[in-house]
Amino acid sequence: xxxxxxxxxxxxxxxxxxxxxxxxxxxxxxxxxxxxxxxxxxxxxxxxxxxxxxxxxxxxxxxxxxxxxxxxxxxxxxxxxxxxxxxxxxxxxxxx
Numbered sequence: 001x002x003x004x005x006x007x008x009x010x011x012x013x014x015x016x017x018x019x020x021x022x023x024x025x026x027x028x029x030x031x032x033x034x035x036x037x038x039x040x041x042x043x044x045x046x047x048x049x050x051x052x053x054x055x056x057x058x059x060x061x062x063x064x065x066x067x068x069x070x071x072x073x074x075x076x077x078x079x080x081x082x083x084x085x086x087x088x089x090x091x092x093x094x095x096x
Contacts, residue, residue, distance in 0.1 A: 005064055009057040010092050013075075016054040017085035019047040024082060054079060 002011055027039040055076070062072045078084030 005057070005061050006092060006095075009054075009061045010089050012050065012054045012057045013079075013085040013088050013092070016047070016050040016079060017083065017089075019043065019050045020079075020085075021082060023047050051079065054085075 002008060023040070023043045027043040030036040030039040058072060058075050061067070062069075075088055078088045
């Protein structure tokens with residue numbers, strides 16, 4: 001799975017989705033309910049790195065597989081929706 005550019009895109013999508021959920025469901029409540037802002041700083045930095053990696057992998061796969069710009073925009077949009085990258089992973093399992 002991880003030996004191709006599509007496999008690496010799927011991996012980064014899953015990792016980015018997990019980091020987004022950790023940021024929203026764990027780090028943000030720690031910051032606002034328990035006054036622990038370091039959680040958002042740490043998880044936010046990791047999530048930012050993974051988001052950039054996701055966008056780079058998406059660009060690589062988009063051009064190598066000659067996907068339409070609408071497909072790439074759809075993949076970017078899904079990154080902003082909680083659980084969206086997991087849905088994208090299901091779609092990518094069937095896309096060649």
